[in-house]
Amino acid sequence: MILSKNVIKQIKSLEQKKYRKETGLFVAEGTKIVCDNIDTMQCEFIIATQEWFDSHPEIPADIEKCVATKSEIPKVSFLKTPQDVVGVFRMPVYDLNTTDLKDKLSLALDTVQDPGNLGTIIRIADWYGIENIVCSAASADCFSPKVVQASMGAISRIKVHYTDLPTFLNEFAGKNIFGTFLEGENIYKRSLPETGVIIMGNEGKGISAEVADFVTDKLYIPNYPQNRDTSESLNVAVAAAIICSEFRRGLY
Amino acid sequence: MILSKNVIKQIKSLEQKKYRKETGLFVAEGTKIVCDNIDTMQCEFIIATQEWFDSHPEIPADIEKCVATKSEIPKVSFLKTPQDVVGVFRMPVYDLNTTDLKDKLSLALDTVQDPGNLGTIIRIADWYGIENIVCSAASADCFSPKVVQASMGAISRIKVHYTDLPTFLNEFAGKNIFGTFLEGENIYKRSLPETGVIIMGNEGKGISAEVADFVTDKLYIPNYPQNRDTSESLNVAVAAAIICSEFRRGLY
Numbered sequence A, B: 001m002i003l004s005k006n007v008i009k010q011i012k013s014l015e016q017k018k019y020r021k022e023t024g025l026f027v028a029e030g031t032k033i034v035c036d037n038i039d040t041m042q043c044e045f046i047i048a049t050q051e052w053f054d055s056h057p058e059i060p061a062d063i064e065k066c067v068a069t070k071s072e073i074p075k076v077s078f079l080k081t082p083q084d085v086v087g088v089f090r091m092p093v094y095d096l097n098t099t100d101l102k103d104k105l106s107l108a109l110d111t112v113q114d115p116g117n118l119g120t121i122i123r124i125a126d127w128y129g130i131e132n133i134v135c136s137a138a139s140a141d142c143f144s145p146k147v148v149q150a151s152m153g154a155i156s157r158i159k160v161h162y163t164d165l166p167t168f169l170n171e172f173a174g175k176n177i178f179g180t181f182l183e184g185e186n187i188y189k190r191s192l193p194e195t196g197v198i199i200m201g202n203e204g205k206g207i208s209a210e211v212a213d214f215v216t217d218k219l220y221i222p223n224y225p226q227n228r229d230t231s232e233s234l235n236v237a238v239a240a241a242i243i244c245s246e247f248r249r250g251l252y
Helices: A005-014 A017-023 A031-040 A051-054 A114-127 A146-152 A165-172 A235-252 B005-013 B015-025 B031-040 B051-054 B115-127 B145-150 B167-174 B236-251
Strands: A025-029 A043-047 A064-067 A085-090 A104-108 A132-137 A159-163 A176-186 A196-200 A217-220 B024-030 B043-048 B064-065 B086-091 B103-112 B130-136 B159-163 B177-186 B196-201 B217-221
Touching: A017 A025, A017 A064, A025 A031, A025 B015, A025 B177, A031 A043, A031 A085, A031 A176, A043 A051, A043 B217, A051 A064, A104 A114, A104 A165, A104 A235, A114 A132, A114 A146, A114 A235, A132 A165, A159 A165, A165 A196, A176 A235, A176 B159, A196 A235, A217 B031, A235 B115, A235 B236, B015 B024, B024 B145, B031 B043, B043 B051, B103 B236, B115 B130, B115 B145, B115 B236, B130 B167, B159 B167, B167 B196, B177 B236, B196 B236
Parallel strands: A043 A064, A104 A132, A104 A196, A132 A159, A176 A196, A176 A217, B043 B064, B103 B130, B103 B196, B130 B159, B177 B196, B177 B217
Antiparallel strands: A025 A085, A043 A085, B024 B086, B043 B086
């Protein structure tokens, strides 16, 4: 395969959700993320330097390859510091089976909009064995280049679903639906179950009223020392990390 | 004060560390961060819309003010979505007193380079009552616009020091110096003291060998379930959050 102007144009178009949806494709960059994706997803083609292909003989022979020079890679990269390999993959389609999720711990994102936050949350989910993330339709798209890169390969292992959250939570039924609220219980003081849904809210607005209605257990991450003049909140990915850590820490 | 070309040029120059060092000034944007800074730092001047000044009568009279139109603000903003107020502040100078730090819990950053990560870590420190962050000289600069914005106002309350880390750790003496390593102890299984230094390493390389020599207690955040194919690591700010949470969770 040759790195033609058309190929460059096609890859660059995949920065936009519209073209990802039209083609069913997305872009991942760098050795770690490309190799993780190859293990679990359908790879359309890989563009890399000859040196990269030479040092990665494990790449299956049936994957279409395109050799590029180091100076050509930036033409197909979304990174400030382009790496030696860019892969184009087919977006997987996952079934959202609410019944299955009742036996697991999952995250629900009520319009987390920053791609860096979403990517970081996918990486946290992967670390703590949370296989499914259910996002509201207005959340950031998990296959945008920034999310894929921030996930550091975790996007290849975690199922990210997009759906109407109230509908999903309604089916989940009124048990073990967690969210953080100022008036919530101190998360450090209570026992937490192995299964359920943890809802994380929007960066600015938190959890929306219509989603909050489904929360059965309100939690709060207290600052230390308490009643001190401090930051008003934690970043949503940071809060997700602390909460997931609390849900898992007793299980080792 | 008038929003002259010279003022615009001066503010824009403050994106560069060189000019911040030369002038001793830095920029903060948005109501929350500007108002937090006004409480604790010396403000050189504020640029805002008339509406903003009208709705913030608490801004002290002796602070120099510059009224700008909504369309002028982007000229002095580093944000993609400029807000209604931009403040220029004098960088505070803090004494690093190692003896004082022996009675507190502090963070040490061994060349955390991403401004977003540093800002997020400052916000985490603020949340968990960690007053001092000691950075290696090659770490990101805490007064760069990206760090200030990511700290969400916490930069006004947390003392960020820059020094030679081995020298600092040597003075700190061989006790309660924590770092995360693959061969470390499960952080969830051990008791943690109220004082000490938590070292966080560089995004790609982790903790450097010369700093690792000073670590007295090696910790590890285990993934769940263990021995599973997963992400190789957590983002440094996420790891800092989980570790700080663990150090504080027993104290409420």
